[in-house]
Amino acid sequence: MSQLIAPHGGHLVDGLVPAAEVESLKHAAGSLPSWDLTARQLCDLEMLLTGAFSPLRGFMVRADYESVRDQMRLSDGSLWPMPITLDVDQKFADAIGDARQIALRDPEGVVLAILDVEDRWQPDRALEAEKVFGTIDRKHPGVSHLLERSHPVYIGGRLHGLELPRHYDFSHLRSTPAELRALFAKLGWSRIVAFQTRNPMHRAHLELTFRAAQIAEANLLIHPVVGLTKPGDIDHYTRVRCYEKLLRHYPDQTTTLALLHLAMRMGGPREALWHAIIRKNHGCTHFIVGRDHAGPGVDSSGKPFYGPYDAQALVAEHQAELGITMVPFQEMVYVQERAQYMPTDEVKDGDTVLNISGTELRRRLQEGLDIPDWFTYPEVIEELRRTHPARHKQGFTVFFTGLSGSGKSTIANALLVRLLELGTRPVTLLDGDIVRKNLSSELGFSKEHRDLNVQRIGFVAAEITKNGGIAICAPIAPYKGSREIVRENVSAGGVFVEIHVSTPLETCEGRDRKGLYALARAGKIKEFTGISDPYEVPENPEMRIDTTSLPPDQAVQQIVLKLEALGLIRPAQ
Incomplete structure (x- = not known):
């Protein structure tokens, strides 16, 4: 395992072993205890092996986990807000005994990596939920997964990657951090602002990202998550087709699209900080943080889990240490008299504000109702109607x-x-x-x-x-x-x-x-x-x-x- 050095983002961990060692390690893996990775674990493994989670070199050991949980820092003091852990069931934990390595496999049985078993423990998952997400309310999708679906034993240690998980969709849009850095260098882009999204993009998003790029005097990377997002979100196949259609409305040679196979936790402020680190690892110099970034909505009592600008406040607090500049943005709304989108703080008294919420958009799609041109582009609506009928x-x-x-x-x-x-x-x-x-x-x-x-x-x-x-x-x-x-x-x-x-x-x-x-x-x-x-x-x-x-x-x-x-x-x- 080595570190790549590139002009954007500093050191980048390379979790894949040299090609000459792969076959012998695959042969050795045949005699090791094997764990079949869950969908979330597959996403995390890919992010670890490609360096998207730099400086992490594997799934966290207990000291790093507890330090991140309590202080948002690794045990060496490095800023890192989200636990990255390999959870296994008790039966597997007991079965491996004193084994010093385990093989990690995809659902088809392909060995993707070997993990050095450096630590094994039973975490207090309720405490983790409270510390990381600020709640134990199971309506929070991150809490629900942690308390109801994750396994009771964590195993930590360094990874030796044999190959990356395979993707057969949109291969032309899937780039590792090293590949994106190389692309930026080839294009001569020295300032890149990243936009994180898990939803289809409409005219408001185009205006927001275009303005952000102008403010930062930077080129734009649209970097949507296509791993695991919030339950009920529109599938990534539909979203990516919509992104490709929207891309045609940006000025030529100013914007690019790449996909991120991340498993979101919907962790609000901590997640925003995490997203910023990930984009820095991909070579970005700026990162857009909008209203209620990565927020999961409201809790069981109807109160928002996080404040609308809590994420911006946390990223701003750590911005200098992060080494990536935040571009904050408020919600964009359409002002009828001006026939344009504007941030909510620029709207004047007497202006007629038009807006369609995500809930209202879904209702109109479900009932086959009209969706106005000021809200989105006809080709985007056509795609949404095709895959999400009434x-x-x-x-x-x-x-x-x-x-x-x-x-x-x-x-x-x-x-x-x-x-x-x-x-x-x-x-x-x-x-x-x-x-x-x-x-x-x-x-x-x-x-x-x-x-x-x-x-x-x-x-x-x-x-x-x-x-x-x-x-x-x-x-x-x-x-x-x-x-x-x-x-x-x-x-x-x-x-x-x-x-x-x-x-x-x-x-x-x-x-x-x-x-x-x-x-x-x-x-x-x-x-x-x-x-x-x-x-x-x-x-x-x-x-x-x-x-x-x-x-x-x-x-x-x-x-x-x-x-x-x-x-x-x-x-x-």
Whole structure:
């Protein structure tokens, strides 16, 4: 592993071993314990190996992790705001024993790197959430991932990269930090301002970035994140096609586009500081920090997680040490009388301000409504409409959850018939018992196996949904965490509708034709939901139905009305 030195950004860690050593190390990796990297870990590995996370040389050891968590600095004092850790499950941590190295593989089993096991510990993840994100509210996507989806053991150590993760999309736009630095040098660009985004760009963004480049007297790098962003964001394939169309509206030879395979944490001020360091590593001299940079929205009480300009304040505080200049910007709005976009602080009393929020844009797309030219370019809207049709044409999942005997399967079957009768889309029923027989026959009823069964159902439902079909799911799904994972996966390609069949336990037990509740109370069936195993009641489902005195046909009618209200099906004419 070496360090590259370039005119932009200082030292850059090169995490890949020399080509002559790759084959022998791959052979050696065959005898090492192997960990299959998660999607987030794959993003982090790529950033580490390419030097985007310089000065890091691997996943953090405990001393660095705790120093970053508490003080935003590595143990050597270097400024770094975000923990970069390799989390593994307890089973793997126990299995590796005293192994001094482990192999890190992609989902297809390809060895990407060897990690020197220098440290292993169990972190206090709630403390990490509080320190890094300033909250333990699970509505924060970073907190949700940390507390509900990350593994309990961290392994730290230096990386020996064998190859980078493979990408088959937009290869002409994927550049490592070293490649971008070389491009800037070739073009003769000495001042480069970077723009971070995870959303499609419209006229306001073009005006903002154009002004920022003028202020900085710099060329512009549009540097969108195409790794992991906020759940529910528009897919990166659509976004990149929109960026390419927007690029034509900048002056020639002033702007370039490159993709960043980063896993965002939505960490607000800390994340902004992190983004600035990453752009410095890519050779940029300036970085745009806008309103509520990398903010995840509001918490469970409706209050914003971060102040609108907290990120700008933190970056400004460390700007001299960072070695990259912040270009702060307020929200841009369209002033009708001037027929142009302006920062909000330049708007005068009496000016007519026009604005379309992200929520309003999604509503207009969902309902097929007009989107004015002052907001965005026609070719961008055409692309968005092509990949995000109106809601009544999108796929969706109806996910029933409730106790055994609550009426889930009965209602699901009746809903299946009703939706087939409408005939607007293909419909598939994924009933709990049927899935257990055909998809999860080898699984038991431990928490781990229950979660795996629900996630399998969610995977199939997400595939059906993103391809424009309707999935009806009816498992017990007793645990909040696995239901949230399914919601996130389905929502990436369509709409998720959770229906809690809230029929009380005593009613469910009284309906028990198979005698399962009696066997559970007698201790003959272990881990039975509602008796010897908990059912975590959904907090905010789209709908609740108690079938104690509600016939199936009436329940289905209520669901159909809900689907109509959500715009997923159109009322009968």
